[in-house]
Amino acid sequence: MxxxxxxxxxxxxxxxxxxxxxxxxxxxxxxxxxxxxxxxxxxxxxxxxxxxxINEIPALKFVAVETDVVRMGACARQCDIQRDDAIAARAPLLRQALSFVGHAQTRNRGTVGGSLAHADPSAELPLVAQVLGASLVLRAASSTRTLPASSFFSGPMMTELRPDECLEQIHWPVWRDRKTGSSFNEISRRHGDFAIVAAAAQIAVDDDDRCTRAAFGVGGAGPMPVAFPDLAQRLVGCRLGEDELDDVAWDAAAALEPDSDIHATAAYRRHLAGVLVTRVLQSAYEAAKAVP
Amino acid sequence: MGHAASPSGFRYIGAKRRTKEDPRFVTGRGRYAADVALPGLKHVALVASPHASARIVSIRTDAARALRGIHYVLTGEEFCATTDSLPIGVDAPKVRRWSLAHERVRYAGEWVAAVVADSRALAEDAAELVEVEYEPLPPILDPEQAMVDGSPLVHPAYGSNVILHRNFVWGPVDDQFAAADHQLEFRAVWSRSATVPIETFAVVGQWNPGTEILDIWASIQMPKFPDQTANALRLPGNAVRVHYDIDVGGSYGVKRGLKHTVLVGYLAKRLGMPVRLVEDRLENMRGGDMHGPDRLFDMKVAFDRDGTIRALKIRAVDNVGAYAGRAPFQLGKPVSAICGPYLIPAIAYEPVAVLTNKTPQEAVRGFGQAPTNFALERTMDRVAQFLNMDRVALRKTNLIRKEQFPYTIPSGSTYDSGDYHTVLDKALAAIDYPALQRRRDAARQAGRLAGIGIATCLEPSGGNSAFEPLLNSKNQTTTWMDSCLVRVDLSGSITGIMGTSSSGQGHETLVSTVIGEILERDPMDIRVVHADSLNALPSNSPVGSRMAIMLGGAAAGAARKIKDALIAIAAHNFECAKEDIAYRDGNASLKGVPEKVLTWGQLVEIAHRKFHAMPPDIEPGLQAKFVWEVPTGGGLPTPDGRIQIYPCYAFEAHIVYVEIDPATAAPTIKQYICGHDCGVMINPDIVHGMTYGGIAHGIGAALYEKFTYDDNGQLTSGTFMDYLIPSALEVPPIRIVDHCTPSPLTTFGQKGSGEAGYLGAPAAVANAVNDALALLGVELNELPLSHLAIFETLCKTTLNKRAPNKRPT
The missing domain is CATH 3.30.43.10 (Uridine Diphospho-n-acetylenolpyruvylglucosamine Reductase, domain 2)
Structure with missing residues (x-):
C-alpha cells in the first residue's frame, strides 16, 4: 500500500x-x-x-455568502463549511449533509471541491449539488466554463472535467422563499460510511402551508446522484400529506436503477430510496412550515 | 494517585488501581516491531495470487530484479527446497504449507514471491513486475460441496477436503431423544470474521553470522513460536532469539505470523541483511491467514414440556480455508464447555473441518467457543419459543445450580465453581427487567420492531490445550506451563520477568500486583520485563484466557519463594524458628518482639552481601523462579473422548435491547448490560476493559463483520470500507455488573477474562433481533445480521407491503 x-x-x-x-x-x-x-x-x-x-492557493479557499448564492472555492474545507452559520442559514442542506460525510477527522482535511470532482455515486455533497442545482466553475489555462451539476456528473467516479481543467468554484443557489425547509438522511451500515442510499430534499411553502417550490434527489442508487425536478414539480401547489409524499417518493424509487454489492441488493436500495425520500420530503416540509 | 482498597481482604488484588503499562501507550511511547530500525534494514513486499485455485506455470523475475534498489526476489521453488513445511495440528501430514506457494496456489492472496528492496515502496514497484503465469483451476468454496466426492481437491495429495471428522457421543443421547416430550432442529451459521487489530503483523529479522543467532522482533502472540521458526529454518532452537519486549498492537489470537517470520528469517540469513515485513491492510486481510471460524451448526435438541433440556446433537462444519495450522482445533476447545452453563446429561458432537479455497484460518478470541455459545443460546431461545415459555425461566430451569459445583459435564471437563442464577438475577435487577419489557412492548405498540436478547454463557479459561490429544492421537501434549522469575536486586528493587510478549492484556500490571500482594510491596515500584526467548523460562503465551491464572499463579509462586527466603534469613539471624517470624511490608520481626526487626533493606543486603549471615540452605542473591502446570491439566482423553480441558469457567449473563426500524431494516442497540463472574479480579479496570472490548467485538460479529467472497473465491471485504468493525457510534453504553465466585483451583480465586463479553454478545444480540422478528413469524440464524439480511427477512412478512404496486421489492 x-x-x-x-x-x-x-x-x-x-x-x-x-x-x-x-x-x-x-x-x-x-x-x-x-x-x-x-x-x-x-x-x-x-x-x-x-x-x-492546490492546498496553498488562497483563491480556492474563499467563501462568499450572498443574497442569492453561496460561492466557495473548490479547496474550501468540509469542516469550515459545516461550521459556517451564515452558510447554514442560506443553504442548510450543506451542513445537514456534511454531518454524514466521513468523520470529523476526514472533514478537517477533505474539501468540498474534492468530493464533487471525485464523484462517488454514494457521496453526500454531489447529491446536494444535484438537488440544489449547484453550478461548477471549471478553469483551464485559457478558458473558464460553468456547468450545472446536472451536466457535471457523467457516471460513477466520472465527471465532465477535462484533463486540463481544475474545478475552481462552486455556486450553491440560495432559496429566498421565507418559509424554506430542508432535510438530508441516509442509511449506511455504520455512521460515516458511504451511504447505501442517501436522500435530500428542500421545500418552500406559503403561509397556507402550500408547497411553492420543491427539490429532492437520491444518492447511492445509481451511477450518480440524481435529482427529480419533474416529480418535485408535482408537489407544488399542494399541502403535502402522507399520500402525496408517498406517491412521489415511490415513483422516484421506481425510476432508479441501482446496483447490487455485498452491503445491499438493488431491491433493497430501491426500497430504501422510497423510504428515505418520503422521510426527507416530510421532514423538509415540516421544517418549512415551522418557519415563522 | 488514589487507590481504593480491595474489597476482599487483599491489599492490592481487586483494588481499583492504575495500570502500569497504559501511560506508555497513551503517550505514544510503545515500541512495536515496526519501530525496530536497524542500520541497513531492507523491506519485503509480496506477490500475491490473483486466483483462488491455479497451477503456477512459470514465474519470471528478471524485470523485477532489474529495478534499482532491489536485492532479491524469492520464489517458492527455492524456498520450499531449503526450508521445512509449517506444523499442522491435526493428523494430516500431506497438507503441507510453506510461506510461499510452490507449483500451486490454493487461495486468492496466497504469497507467491517475496521481493526485498531498500524501501517498501520500491519492493511494491518490483512486485508489480514479477510475471507469474497461472493455469486457473475451478475453486471450491462451500464446505458442504467440498465434502462431496468428486469435488475439486484443495490438496490432491491428501485425497480429501475433510481434514477432521469425529463423532463423539457422551451419555445416552438416543435414549434421551426417545424419552423426551419434544425435539426440534435448526441450522445456525456463524460467518467468517476475526479480530482485526490496527497493527497488522510485523516482523524484523537479523542474522548475525558471528554468533549464528537469528534475532526476531515480531508482533507475536503464540506458544512455541521460537521452536517452530527454528524447525522450519532447519536451525537449532537456540539459534533463534525472539525479543518478547516488543509491544504487540492488538491480537486476541490472530498474531501467529509463523509464515511471515520463517520467510523473513530465511531472507535475513540468505542475504546477510536485516529484513522487515510489515503487512499492509490488504495483505493482512487477504493473505495474513488471520480469519476466524466460518462455521455452520446443525442443532438438534430434545426437551420436556417443563423446559428441561434432555440432550443435544451438534454437528459443526467449519470451513477452515486452504491450509490448516491450529485452526481445526477451534472445533475442539468447545468440548470443554459443550453444554454451556446448563445441566444437559447427554450430548453428541460431530465436528468436521473442511478445506476450501478460502484464506486459512487462525486462532481468534474464544478459539471456537463464541460460535458454539451462539448456537447453544439460539437453541435455548427456540426451545422457549416452542414451549411459549419465558426465556429467563427456561434458562433458570437448566442452569447448573451453585451447590452442584464442582460439576462434571458429559464430555469430561469439571467446572470449578459458579453461581449462575445469582449473576443472571443481578443483571436482570440492574437493567430493571420488567421496565425493559415495558419499554419493548411500548415500542412495539408504537409500530417499531423491538426485542430483548438474553444469553448466559461460559468462558473456559486457563489455557490447557488438551483438545490437541483429543483430536490428534499422535499428539500427546499435556504440558501447558507458565513461569515467572522474580528478582530483588541489591537496591531492594523488585523485578518480575515473564517469558512471552503482551498484546494489550496488562501483564505488567498483573505480575506487579501479584508480586506486590505476596511481598507486601507497592506494585507501582515493581518493574516487569519480558525476557528474550533464549533467556526466558517456559511460557505458553497468552492464549485461551490463561494469564491471570497461569502467569498470575507463577508470579505468586516465585514471590512466595522470595518471601520464604526472607523469613528464613530473619529466623537464622534471630535464631528462632521460621514460624516465629512476623512478615509485614517486607520487614521481618520476631513475633511479640516488634523492636527485633530486620528491614527489607537489611534482609536484601544479607542475601546479596553478607554470606556469613545467611542460613546454610539458602542460595545467595535473591531470586526465585516458579514454573506452574495448568491446574487439573496433564490428562489424556479416555477412549470415548472425555477429557478435562480448561480448569476454570467464568460466567456471563448478557441482556440487550434492540430496536429495528421496520422501514429501513436498520438495527440499533439501545441498552446493554452484562453480569460477569470471573472469580477474583486482579485488576478490575483491566477486566472491565477486556469485557467492554469483547462486547464491542461481539457486536461486530453479530451485526457487521464478515469476510465475504465472490463465486470466484475473491475476498470482497478486504478493507475497512467493506469489512465493518463497529465504532464508538455503533457500540452503546455498556454496564457491567460484577459478581465473584472464587475458583478453588487458582492462587487467589481468579479465573480468566480475556475473552469476556465476546463469548456471549453475539448470541445476545442475535437473540434480541430474533425476539423482534418473532412477532412477524420469521427468524434469522445466520450472522452477521446485516441491514440487508434483516431486510430480506422482513420481505418474507406482510410488513412493507402496503403498496405493492409501488414497492418493487
Missing part, C-alpha cells in the same frame, strides 16, 4: 495549477484534501505521474 512513484508540485495560484494541468494533462491529478485520492494511490488503483497540490 505504497503509491507508485510520482512527481509532486505545489501550485501557488490557480493560473499555475491550470498551466501545470495543461502541461501534464492525463498524467496529472489535482491533490486537494487527499481523502480519496491518496488511499486510491496507495492501493495502486491510480497511477498519476504528477500530483498538483
Amino acid at each position: 505504497k503509491a507508485p512513484p510520482f512527481e509532486y508540485v505545489r501550485a501557488t495560484s490557480v493560473e499555475e495549477a491550470c498551466a501545470l494541468l495543461g502541461q501534464y494533462g492525463d498524467g496529472a491529478k489535482v491533490l486537494a484534501g487527499g481523502q480519496n485520492l491518496v488511499p486510491m494511490m496507495a492501493f495502486r488503483l491510480l497511477h498519476p505521474s504528477w500530483l498538483i497540490d
Whole structure:
C-alpha cells in the first residue's frame, strides 16, 4: 500500500495549477484534501505521474455568502463549511449533509471541491449539488466554463472535467422563499460510511402551508446522484400529506436503477430510496412550515 | 494517585488501581516491531495470487530484479527446497504449507514471491513486475460441496477436503431423544470474521553470522513460536532469539505470523541483511491467514414440556480455508464447555473441518467457543419459543445450580465453581427487567420492531490445550506451563520477568500486583520485563484466557519463594524458628518482639552481601523462579473422548435491547448490560476493559463483520470500507455488573477474562433481533445480521407491503 512513484508540485495560484494541468494533462491529478485520492494511490488503483497540490492557493479557499448564492472555492474545507452559520442559514442542506460525510477527522482535511470532482455515486455533497442545482466553475489555462451539476456528473467516479481543467468554484443557489425547509438522511451500515442510499430534499411553502417550490434527489442508487425536478414539480401547489409524499417518493424509487454489492441488493436500495425520500420530503416540509 | 482498597481482604488484588503499562501507550511511547530500525534494514513486499485455485506455470523475475534498489526476489521453488513445511495440528501430514506457494496456489492472496528492496515502496514497484503465469483451476468454496466426492481437491495429495471428522457421543443421547416430550432442529451459521487489530503483523529479522543467532522482533502472540521458526529454518532452537519486549498492537489470537517470520528469517540469513515485513491492510486481510471460524451448526435438541433440556446433537462444519495450522482445533476447545452453563446429561458432537479455497484460518478470541455459545443460546431461545415459555425461566430451569459445583459435564471437563442464577438475577435487577419489557412492548405498540436478547454463557479459561490429544492421537501434549522469575536486586528493587510478549492484556500490571500482594510491596515500584526467548523460562503465551491464572499463579509462586527466603534469613539471624517470624511490608520481626526487626533493606543486603549471615540452605542473591502446570491439566482423553480441558469457567449473563426500524431494516442497540463472574479480579479496570472490548467485538460479529467472497473465491471485504468493525457510534453504553465466585483451583480465586463479553454478545444480540422478528413469524440464524439480511427477512412478512404496486421489492 505504497503509491507508485510520482512527481509532486505545489501550485501557488490557480493560473499555475491550470498551466501545470495543461502541461501534464492525463498524467496529472489535482491533490486537494487527499481523502480519496491518496488511499486510491496507495492501493495502486491510480497511477498519476504528477500530483498538483492546490492546498496553498488562497483563491480556492474563499467563501462568499450572498443574497442569492453561496460561492466557495473548490479547496474550501468540509469542516469550515459545516461550521459556517451564515452558510447554514442560506443553504442548510450543506451542513445537514456534511454531518454524514466521513468523520470529523476526514472533514478537517477533505474539501468540498474534492468530493464533487471525485464523484462517488454514494457521496453526500454531489447529491446536494444535484438537488440544489449547484453550478461548477471549471478553469483551464485559457478558458473558464460553468456547468450545472446536472451536466457535471457523467457516471460513477466520472465527471465532465477535462484533463486540463481544475474545478475552481462552486455556486450553491440560495432559496429566498421565507418559509424554506430542508432535510438530508441516509442509511449506511455504520455512521460515516458511504451511504447505501442517501436522500435530500428542500421545500418552500406559503403561509397556507402550500408547497411553492420543491427539490429532492437520491444518492447511492445509481451511477450518480440524481435529482427529480419533474416529480418535485408535482408537489407544488399542494399541502403535502402522507399520500402525496408517498406517491412521489415511490415513483422516484421506481425510476432508479441501482446496483447490487455485498452491503445491499438493488431491491433493497430501491426500497430504501422510497423510504428515505418520503422521510426527507416530510421532514423538509415540516421544517418549512415551522418557519415563522 | 488514589487507590481504593480491595474489597476482599487483599491489599492490592481487586483494588481499583492504575495500570502500569497504559501511560506508555497513551503517550505514544510503545515500541512495536515496526519501530525496530536497524542500520541497513531492507523491506519485503509480496506477490500475491490473483486466483483462488491455479497451477503456477512459470514465474519470471528478471524485470523485477532489474529495478534499482532491489536485492532479491524469492520464489517458492527455492524456498520450499531449503526450508521445512509449517506444523499442522491435526493428523494430516500431506497438507503441507510453506510461506510461499510452490507449483500451486490454493487461495486468492496466497504469497507467491517475496521481493526485498531498500524501501517498501520500491519492493511494491518490483512486485508489480514479477510475471507469474497461472493455469486457473475451478475453486471450491462451500464446505458442504467440498465434502462431496468428486469435488475439486484443495490438496490432491491428501485425497480429501475433510481434514477432521469425529463423532463423539457422551451419555445416552438416543435414549434421551426417545424419552423426551419434544425435539426440534435448526441450522445456525456463524460467518467468517476475526479480530482485526490496527497493527497488522510485523516482523524484523537479523542474522548475525558471528554468533549464528537469528534475532526476531515480531508482533507475536503464540506458544512455541521460537521452536517452530527454528524447525522450519532447519536451525537449532537456540539459534533463534525472539525479543518478547516488543509491544504487540492488538491480537486476541490472530498474531501467529509463523509464515511471515520463517520467510523473513530465511531472507535475513540468505542475504546477510536485516529484513522487515510489515503487512499492509490488504495483505493482512487477504493473505495474513488471520480469519476466524466460518462455521455452520446443525442443532438438534430434545426437551420436556417443563423446559428441561434432555440432550443435544451438534454437528459443526467449519470451513477452515486452504491450509490448516491450529485452526481445526477451534472445533475442539468447545468440548470443554459443550453444554454451556446448563445441566444437559447427554450430548453428541460431530465436528468436521473442511478445506476450501478460502484464506486459512487462525486462532481468534474464544478459539471456537463464541460460535458454539451462539448456537447453544439460539437453541435455548427456540426451545422457549416452542414451549411459549419465558426465556429467563427456561434458562433458570437448566442452569447448573451453585451447590452442584464442582460439576462434571458429559464430555469430561469439571467446572470449578459458579453461581449462575445469582449473576443472571443481578443483571436482570440492574437493567430493571420488567421496565425493559415495558419499554419493548411500548415500542412495539408504537409500530417499531423491538426485542430483548438474553444469553448466559461460559468462558473456559486457563489455557490447557488438551483438545490437541483429543483430536490428534499422535499428539500427546499435556504440558501447558507458565513461569515467572522474580528478582530483588541489591537496591531492594523488585523485578518480575515473564517469558512471552503482551498484546494489550496488562501483564505488567498483573505480575506487579501479584508480586506486590505476596511481598507486601507497592506494585507501582515493581518493574516487569519480558525476557528474550533464549533467556526466558517456559511460557505458553497468552492464549485461551490463561494469564491471570497461569502467569498470575507463577508470579505468586516465585514471590512466595522470595518471601520464604526472607523469613528464613530473619529466623537464622534471630535464631528462632521460621514460624516465629512476623512478615509485614517486607520487614521481618520476631513475633511479640516488634523492636527485633530486620528491614527489607537489611534482609536484601544479607542475601546479596553478607554470606556469613545467611542460613546454610539458602542460595545467595535473591531470586526465585516458579514454573506452574495448568491446574487439573496433564490428562489424556479416555477412549470415548472425555477429557478435562480448561480448569476454570467464568460466567456471563448478557441482556440487550434492540430496536429495528421496520422501514429501513436498520438495527440499533439501545441498552446493554452484562453480569460477569470471573472469580477474583486482579485488576478490575483491566477486566472491565477486556469485557467492554469483547462486547464491542461481539457486536461486530453479530451485526457487521464478515469476510465475504465472490463465486470466484475473491475476498470482497478486504478493507475497512467493506469489512465493518463497529465504532464508538455503533457500540452503546455498556454496564457491567460484577459478581465473584472464587475458583478453588487458582492462587487467589481468579479465573480468566480475556475473552469476556465476546463469548456471549453475539448470541445476545442475535437473540434480541430474533425476539423482534418473532412477532412477524420469521427468524434469522445466520450472522452477521446485516441491514440487508434483516431486510430480506422482513420481505418474507406482510410488513412493507402496503403498496405493492409501488414497492418493487
